[in-house]
Amino acid sequence: MDYIAHVRQEGKIWALHCLPEHLREVGRIASESAAQLNASDWAHVAGLWHDLGKYSPAFQSMIRRESGYDENAHIESGPRNHSTAGAIYAMNRLGPPGRILAYLIAGHHAGLPDWHGDQNAGAALTTRLTQTEHLDVLPLAEIPADILSPPTPAMPKIPGSRDGAHLWLRMLFSCLVDADFLDTEAFMAPEKSAVRSKESPIAPLLERFDSYMARFANADATPVNRVRADVLHQCRDKAGQPPGLFSLTVPTGGGKTLASMAFALNHARAHGKRRVIYAIPYTSIIEQTAGIYREVYGDAVIEHHSSLDPDRETAKSRLATENWDAPVIVTTNVQLFESLFAAKTSRCRKLHNLIDSVILLDEAQTLPPELLQPCLDVLNLLTKHYGVTVVLCTATQPALTNVASFGRELRGLNSVREIIDAPQALFDALNRVTVELPADFQAREEWDAIAEKVGAGGTAVLAIVNTRNDCRELWQRLNRLEGGAVHLSASMCGAHRAQTIADIRRRLDAGEPVRVVSTQLIEAGVDIDFPVVYRALAGLDSIAQAAGRCNREGRLESGRVIVFVPPKGAPRGQLRRAEQTTISLMAGTSLDPLSPETFACYFRHFYLSEANWDKHDMHGLLVRGIDQTLKGLQFRTAAEKFRYVDDADSQPILVWWDESQSLIGKLKKDGPERWLMRKLQRYAVNLPRRVVERLVLTDEVREVWPGIFAQNVDTLYHAHLGVVIDNNNDPLVF
Numbered sequence: 001m002d003y004i005a006h007v008r009q010e011g012k013i014w015a016l017h018c019l020p021e022h023l024r025e026v027g028r029i030a031s032e033s034a035a036q037l038n039a040s041d042w043a044h045v046a047g048l049w050h051d052l053g054k055y056s057p058a059f060q061s062m063i064r065r066e067s068g069y070d071e072n073a074h075i076e077s078g079p080r081n082h083s084t085a086g087a088i089y090a091m092n093r094l095g096p097p098g099r100i101l102a103y104l105i106a107g108h109h110a111g112l113p114d115w116h117g118d119q120n121a122g123a124a125l126t127t128r129l130t131q132t133e134h135l136d137v138l139p140l141a142e143i144p145a146d147i148l149s150p151p152t153p154a155m156p157k158i159p160g161s162r163d164g165a166h167l168w169l170r171m172l173f174s175c176l177v178d179a180d181f182l183d184t185e186a187f188m189a190p191e192k193s194a195v196r197s198k199e200s201p202i203a204p205l206l207e208r209f210d211s212y213m214a215r216f217a218n219a220d221a222t223p224v225n226r227v228r229a230d231v232l233h234q235c236r237d238k239a240g241q242p243p244g245l246f247s248l249t250v251p252t253g254g255g256k257t258l259a260s261m262a263f264a265l266n267h268a269r270a271h272g273k274r275r276v277i278y279a280i281p282y283t284s285i286i287e288q289t290a291g292i293y294r295e296v297y298g299d300a301v302i303e304h305h306s307s308l309d310p311d312r313e314t315a316k317s318r319l320a321t322e323n324w325d326a327p328v329i330v331t332t333n334v335q336l337f338e339s340l341f342a343a344k345t346s347r348c349r350k351l352h353n354l355i356d357s358v359i360l361l362d363e364a365q366t367l368p369p370e371l372l373q374p375c376l377d378v379l380n381l382l383t384k385h386y387g388v389t390v391v392l393c394t395a396t397q398p399a400l401t402n403v404a405s406f407g408r409e410l411r412g413l414n415s416v417r418e419i420i421d422a423p424q425a426l427f428d429a430l431n432r433v434t435v436e437l438p439a440d441f442q443a444r445e446e447w448d449a450i451a452e453k454v455g456a457g458g459t460a461v462l463a464i465v466n467t468r469n470d471c472r473e474l475w476q477r478l479n480r481l482e483g484g485a486v487h488l489s490a491s492m493c494g495a496h497r498a499q500t501i502a503d504i505r506r507r508l509d510a511g512e513p514v515r516v517v518s519t520q521l522i523e524a525g526v527d528i529d530f531p532v533v534y535r536a537l538a539g540l541d542s543i544a545q546a547a548g549r550c551n552r553e554g555r556l557e558s559g560r561v562i563v564f565v566p567p568k569g570a571p572r573g574q575l576r577r578a579e580q581t582t583i584s585l586m587a588g589t590s591l592d593p594l595s596p597e598t599f600a601c602y603f604r605h606f607y608l609s610e611a612n613w614d615k616h617d618m619h620g621l622l623v624r625g626i627d628q629t630l631k632g633l634q635f636r637t638a639a640e641k642f643r644y645v646d647d648a649d650s651q652p653i654l655v656w657w658d659e660s661q662s663l664i665g666k667l668k669k670d671g672p673e674r675w676l677m678r679k680l681q682r683y684a685v686n687l688p689r690r691v692v693e694r695l696v697l698t699d700e701v702r703e704v705w706p707g708i709f710a711q712n713v714d715t716l717y718h719a720h721l722g723v724v725i726d727n728n729n730d731p732l733v734f
Helices: 019-037 040-049 057-067 084-094 098-106 161-188 190-195 202-214 223-238 256-271 283-300 315-323 333-340 369-385 423-429 447-455 468-478 494-509 540-547 574-586 596-608 618-624 635-641 660-670 674-683 689-697
Strands: 004-010 013-018 245-249 275-280 301-304 328-332 357-362 389-394 403-405 408-410 433-436 460-464 486-488 514-518 532-536 559-564 650-654 684-688 701-705 708-711
Touching: 004 019, 004 057, 004 161, 013 019, 013 161, 019 040, 019 161, 040 084, 040 098, 040 161, 084 098, 098 161, 161 190, 161 315, 161 369, 161 618, 161 635, 202 256, 202 283, 223 256, 223 423, 245 256, 256 275, 256 283, 256 357, 256 389, 275 283, 275 333, 283 301, 283 328, 328 333, 333 369, 369 389, 369 408, 369 596, 369 618, 403 596, 423 596, 433 540, 447 460, 447 468, 447 514, 447 532, 447 559, 460 540, 468 486, 468 514, 486 494, 494 514, 494 674, 532 540, 540 559, 540 574, 540 596, 574 596, 618 635, 650 660, 650 689, 660 674, 660 701, 660 708, 674 684, 684 689, 689 701
Parallel strands: 245 389, 275 328, 275 357, 301 328, 357 389, 433 559, 460 514, 460 532, 486 514, 532 559, 650 708
Antiparallel strands: 004 013, 403 408, 650 684, 701 708
């Protein structure tokens, strides 16, 4: 009998993917990828056994019949699951060490399983390993001996021992599922496989980067440009240091984006690193950064984030995002960290391509405090055991070393080397603003009084507030003044925001009057320059980021950053704790609010105010509960609980802006095609689910496709404000 793995039809011709060939090829590809893990033997055997279940008569009849290859094939009774058989076979052949392969093989389609389960006990590995009928039906005598009986893998030395077992297994899982995808694609879609880029070496990229930077060599010797040149020089000079953990502490406007890449490329060349991954906290600035790098490297840059514009995608870039097989990746912190704790094959597939990479972690201070411990733990594992160099890039460097207080201990990042020789001197040299703090942090002002001050602040002034509601309140008052005002918040869809920011830049460059009211989304690296910035009381890092939008190019002797106390405090949670930390640290003191030493002190206080640095007990699910034979790993539960951005209570709606109505019409007609949904993401606004439910009841929003909601009345979306709803008792941030 010819055992089939896959069937492809081309006209009237049938092509059969031979199952033994598929198993051998997946084993070969996985083995090559796992060489970086010193686990080629384990990956090879995982590849050989991952689809053993396809030898079952039930599966062979099913694939022949459902593909149409053999209409007379009989669907035999019994199981058609083809992943459990290989997991059981691994346990039978190898005993307890076979558990390594059991996790991988059982999860190679549905995702890494939990060891045990309650509500979903049927999907738990303990349950599946008792379902011996999946193995009993296999015609073992007909399976080639080299597949059934390969050399037994050597007992592995798991990097990080028990603490690192979960990451090591995910890395091995990544090798298996990527190999499975690649070999299946090579058979089922050879035209796609041919398009995949072969890995580009770092050296040519460094040449292109140096050529690009040479055009700035003769820039005017302004104080800002001198600092940028010094930062760039130090990044190149320190790149030869041994791999590991680094910090890059550079004031906003100091050229951090390009200088960090100079370090990464030179470091990669010096130490044989394979790729550079630039991780950014917010999608609102990822396109700006990717645009800079694309100007330097062209097609070598791959963007991977939720707001990707399909007009900029190519066949190669779409394929590269599946497994990050490209020399430069620009992505989000959400994509990076959720992948490191993922169970799904699509999320885990890229992980083995993190090995021997340089990760530039931009705005490192934005790591969520409630997930701080698992994030730091996984960064430690990557740098200690997987050849990864991590650079913490920020103007407000957080205190991420070991912290012990009140019986709690934060396992921090140790042996972090600062790239800049004297960060304080750099900040002093780039001191372009004066920060004016409130005389009384408790004396709240009304919006009318705040609007009067902002309105009198000059012809070009930026005011930053903490919530969308506050943004609307202040905008309404400023818009009554001569010349009006510009509103910027996440109540506007991404396309609307991008257009607004471009218009603000144009007006600033032309010297036209412009007043802007924004939420803190403008602080996240948006390259914009105002002489005067007003900032609602907030965390000290937010105040510093606001200062980065003031006198950014140093055209003035000193810009002004005025901190005011708004009518209401920041929303409960992280924003409120940040605000209170600023008050407790700065009230009645003469500390420099923009000093690196002050930031370190601020973050120590801020992190200690967090009740739990591992809110969902990742350590318990992935480390504390396992034994030396890897019983107890709860992959799926950990993946479900680990949410870098907790958006479980939010629901995106598609709004009417620019071309979106015609795209929504196409969605209603044809359904959610991939390219269409990518395009529509630029016209989405996130709202609380309860708000969306209320808007559905009033018919202001309709469900245009199952689970997809869209604007239904003209009045819901304002040309300046975006989505307009009464939300006074439910403040929306950003």
